[in-house]
Amino acid sequence: MTEIKELIILVTDFGTKDAYVSIMKGVILSFNKNAHIIDGTHEIFPQNIKEASDFLAESVCFYPKGSIHVVVVDPGVGTKRNILVVSIGGRIVIAPDNGVLSGLVYKYGIDSAYKIKTEDWCVEPSDTFHGRDIFAPVAAKLSKGEEPMDNFLEKILVSDIYLPKFIDEPVFEKDKIIGNISKIDRFGNLISNISRNFFLNCFNDCDKLEVYINSINIGRIKKTYMLSKPGDLTALWNSSGMLEIAVVNSSAEKEINLSGDDAIYIYKR
Amino acid sequence: MTEIKELIILVTDFGTKDAYVSIMKGVILSFNKNAHIIDGTHEIFPQNIKEASDFLAESVCFYPKGSIHVVVVDPGVGTKRNILVVSIGGRIVIAPDNGVLSGLVYKYGIDSAYKIKTEDWCVEPSDTFHGRDIFAPVAAKLSKGEEPMDNFLEKILVSDIYLPKFIDEPVFEKDKIIGNISKIDRFGNLISNISRNFFLNCFNDCDKLEVYINSINIGRIKKTYMLSKPGDLTALWNSSGMLEIAVVNSSAEKEINLSGDDAIYIYKR
Amino acid sequence: MTEIKELIILVTDFGTKDAYVSIMKGVILSFNKNAHIIDGTHEIFPQNIKEASDFLAESVCFYPKGSIHVVVVDPGVGTKRNILVVSIGGRIVIAPDNGVLSGLVYKYGIDSAYKIKTEDWCVEPSDTFHGRDIFAPVAAKLSKGEEPMDNFLEKILVSDIYLPKFIDEPVFEKDKIIGNISKIDRFGNLISNISRNFFLNCFNDCDKLEVYINSINIGRIKKTYMLSKPGDLTALWNSSGMLEIAVVNSSAEKEINLSGDDAIYIYKR
Numbered sequence: 001m002t003e004i005k006e007l008i009i010l011v012t013d014f015g016t017k018d019a020y021v022s023i024m025k026g027v028i029l030s031f032n033k034n035a036h037i038i039d040g041t042h043e044i045f046p047q048n049i050k051e052a053s054d055f056l057a058e059s060v061c062f063y064p065k066g067s068i069h070v071v072v073v074d075p076g077v078g079t080k081r082n083i084l085v086v087s088i089g090g091r092i093v094i095a096p097d098n099g100v101l102s103g104l105v106y107k108y109g110i111d112s113a114y115k116i117k118t119e120d121w122c123v124e125p126s127d128t129f130h131g132r133d134i135f136a137p138v139a140a141k142l143s144k145g146e147e148p149m150d151n152f153l154e155k156i157l158v159s160d161i162y163l164p165k166f167i168d169e170p171v172f173e174k175d176k177i178i179g180n181i182s183k184i185d186r187f188g189n190l191i192s193n194i195s196r197n198f199f200l201n202c203f204n205d206c207d208k209l210e211v212y213i214n215s216i217n218i219g220r221i222k223k224t225y226m227l228s229k230p231g232d233l234t235a236l237w238n239s240s241g242m243l244e245i246a247v248v249n250s251s252a253e254k255e256i257n258l259s260g261d262d263a264i265y266i267y268k269r
Numbered sequence: 270m271t272e273i274k275e276l277i278i279l280v281t282d283f284g285t286k287d288a289y290v291s292i293m294k295g296v297i298l299s300f301n302k303n304a305h306i307i308d309g310t311h312e313i314f315p316q317n318i319k320e321a322s323d324f325l326a327e328s329v330c331f332y333p334k335g336s337i338h339v340v341v342v343d344p345g346v347g348t349k350r351n352i353l354v355v356s357i358g359g360r361i362v363i364a365p366d367n368g369v370l371s372g373l374v375y376k377y378g379i380d381s382a383y384k385i386k387t388e389d390w391c392v393e394p395s396d397t398f399h400g401r402d403i404f405a406p407v408a409a410k411l412s413k414g415e416e417p418m419d420n421f422l423e424k425i426l427v428s429d430i431y432l433p434k435f436i437d438e439p440v441f442e443k444d445k446i447i448g449n450i451s452k453i454d455r456f457g458n459l460i461s462n463i464s465r466n467f468f469l470n471c472f473n474d475c476d477k478l479e480v481y482i483n484s485i486n487i488g489r490i491k492k493t494y495m496l497s498k499p500g501d502l503t504a505l506w507n508s509s510g511m512l513e514i515a516v517v518n519s520s521a522e523k524e525i526n527l528s529g530d531d532a533i534y535i536y537k538r
Numbered sequence: 539m540t541e542i543k544e545l546i547i548l549v550t551d552f553g554t555k556d557a558y559v560s561i562m563k564g565v566i567l568s569f570n571k572n573a574h575i576i577d578g579t580h581e582i583f584p585q586n587i588k589e590a591s592d593f594l595a596e597s598v599c600f601y602p603k604g605s606i607h608v609v610v611v612d613p614g615v616g617t618k619r620n621i622l623v624v625s626i627g628g629r630i631v632i633a634p635d636n637g638v639l640s641g642l643v644y645k646y647g648i649d650s651a652y653k654i655k656t657e658d659w660c661v662e663p664s665d666t667f668h669g670r671d672i673f674a675p676v677a678a679k680l681s682k683g684e685e686p687m688d689n690f691l692e693k694i695l696v697s698d699i700y701l702p703k704f705i706d707e708p709v710f711e712k713d714k715i716i717g718n719i720s721k722i723d724r725f726g727n728l729i730s731n732i733s734r735n736f737f738l739n740c741f742n743d744c745d746k747l748e749v750y751i752n753s754i755n756i757g758r759i760k761k762t763y764m765l766s767k768p769g770d771l772t773a774l775w776n777s778s779g780m781l782e783i784a785v786v787n788s789s790a791e792k793e794i795n796l797s798g799d800d801a802i803y804i805y806k807r
């Protein structure tokens with residue numbers, strides 16, 4: 001855990017209409033007026049741990065080493081659940097031990113893991129807003145790097161962290177991969193759970209392939225949106241390496257009659 | 270008004286879809302390129318002065334002394350209403366004189382109060398966007414601390430500030446406190462107007478108490494969400510010291526059939 | 539292109555729920571940890587180039603010279619469209635060559651224009667997220683100002699930039715100006731396409747004038763909202779110099795039965 005910078009990224013499910021986020025920013029800046037606070041997102045769906053886990057896995061490691069990521073998606077606030085401080089690829093992540101780190105850890109592994117020692121916390125924290133009372137002060141202290149970490153952190157085993165597998169993996173059956181929709185983005189792009197790595201273990205790009213969503217034939221996997229005509233459904237590998245169904249200059253979510261229980265197939269012909 | 274920092278927090282009802290907020294940021298940075306701008310919120314409901322007042326009372330004093338808070342919730346823009354610069358607990362707040370400071374002043378008092386002298390403003394301000402033409406330049410000048418304040422500020426009496434009482438106080442009747450819902454947050458938590466201080470003037474924690482919302486019995490006041498089962502209604506003191514009705518791992522707003530004219534009771538049995 | 543600062547303003551249609559914006563921030567800060575990133579907006583309607591063009595024309599030139607504006611509203615990502623780096627009034631704008639610069643260029647002209655040389659880009663960019671792979675690294679490099687610009691930029695002619703005219707201009711017919719609604723803001727204000735400059739070429743402020751929206755008479759053009767009674771429709775020149783229809787302390791959008799094909803008239807009587 002070297003290279004501590006003053007960069008603090010916030011990822012919460014607080015929204016920005018309530019005062020929670022502004023309060024956390026105030027606390028951080030009160031502890032370290034040089035903290036450079038970045039809004040990662042505050043729009044995680046309330047208490048949705050899987051969504052937060054995906055967000056972190058997609059974004060944290062694009063930040064520089066030493067950056068501090070504060071994750072407050074914390075339905076268990078006020079219980080005995082640990083608050084973790086882990087180093088992942090040199091980035092520091094402060095998060096409740098509720099599974100929110102799964103995406104990051106399964107993608108990048110983990111360098112070292114600590115929990116926050118709340119028992120001898122100087123001020124009694126509230127039971128409902130640890131973002132303000134514990135996460136923010138700890139992030140600010142780490143960003144200053146003055147106080148010995150032993151004062152407030154205690155080493156733990158990685159095996160003691162709760163790391164559920166959220167993504168139901170796609171299935172490979174002799175001539176086809178069967179997956180589903182794991183996320184729909186703001187553009188109405190349907191992002192599947194089929195990664196390029198999984199695909200390359202089953203097929204290769206020279207195979208004659210056809211993508212289906214439910215019973216709709218989308219044709220081959222294209223290199224970019226623009227190899228299809230506006231309004232046409234297209235399948236491609238997105239910027240995170242996942243198979244994505246899109247409609248050029250429009251929204252696949254709007255074009256397709258989704259049931260909420262939709263299947264995505266890659267067939268080899 | 271010492272300890273002026275370069276920290277400027279914006280609290281507006283502009284949203285972020287229109288260009289108003291970005292324009293204000295540009296103006297501030299044009300006056301002081303070292304200004305450290307923080308988005309407090311831009312999601313105050315348009316022209317809702319009480320909501321802005323509550324937001325400020327909850328958040329401003331978590332920021333360090335010397336921080337500058339720019340409040341643009343200003344339905345009276347273009348009229349003769351004053352634009353205030355006040356010091357509250359060492360924080361500087363720039364706001365229209367329309368009641369938006371009530372929450373802060375009744376909670377923390379006020380150190381000193383000024384109004385902006387717009388009569389000899391160098392450039393004629395517009396009549397519809399004082400956020401850009403007056404609030405932002407004044408915030409930037411204060412953050413630099415170079416120009417004598419007398420140039421653009423004039424001392425006023427606190428008694429000249431418009432400070433309506435927004436919160437209708439709960440009522441105490443021999444064996445019960447009667448309150449209502451003052452806010453619903455993003456998690457669907459119902460935040461009442463019953464503060465812990467008001468409660469302690471009526472009852473104490475050892476009393477046998479029962480909380481009701483309308484005719485629904487919620488039982489005792491708990492210490493934290495997690496002392497109730499997921500899906501159960503629970504009552505607790507929230508992180509701002511107000512009685513809150515919540516549903517563990519869900520939304521009280523969704524679980525309860527609210528009428529918009531709902532009562533919250535604490536009975537002593 | 540002198541005076542390069544470390545100020546980078548982001549204007550995108552990504553929203554903040556998905557990870558795209560946070561990823562771009564991470565990339566910028568990885569290239570230049572001193573970059574000062576400002577959220578302009580991420581709420582441009584997906585792929586709406588005209589809306590982005592209007593936003594930029596309204597806001598960019600309020601930022602200081604040398605500020606770097608990164609515009610990712612880019613339905614053509616992955617095609618051969620150029621990525622532009624232009625200087626407009628001393629501000630640097632990085633944007634796809636898809637018309638998004640029209641508003642700025644027709645309002646302020648253009649100092650100089652470059653395109654990004656992607657052919658010898660060190661890392662192969664993705665075909666779907668140039669915001670991460672090209673825009674963000676180029677913005678960060680420009681903000682540091684260390685690397686010679688020739689390494690990654692190539693001068694182009696302004697005449698080679700795609701600059702469609704989005705705004706359908708109002709029409710002047712002997713005794714009236716006929717315009718329409720070009721935007722509705724968060725307050726429900728109806729912003730017309732009739733600029734004060736266009737108006738002054740037709741009429742002057744001393745003329746006896748009447749504003750209509752469809753068949754509704756709104757009366758004279760007022761100086762500020764507050765010269766009308768709460769609830770009344772009012773017409774005024776807004777802070778960007780456009781004729782605006784508003785309702786004092788309420789929303790014109792809600793008060794008027796808009797058809798989507800509405801006309802705004804200024805009659806001389």
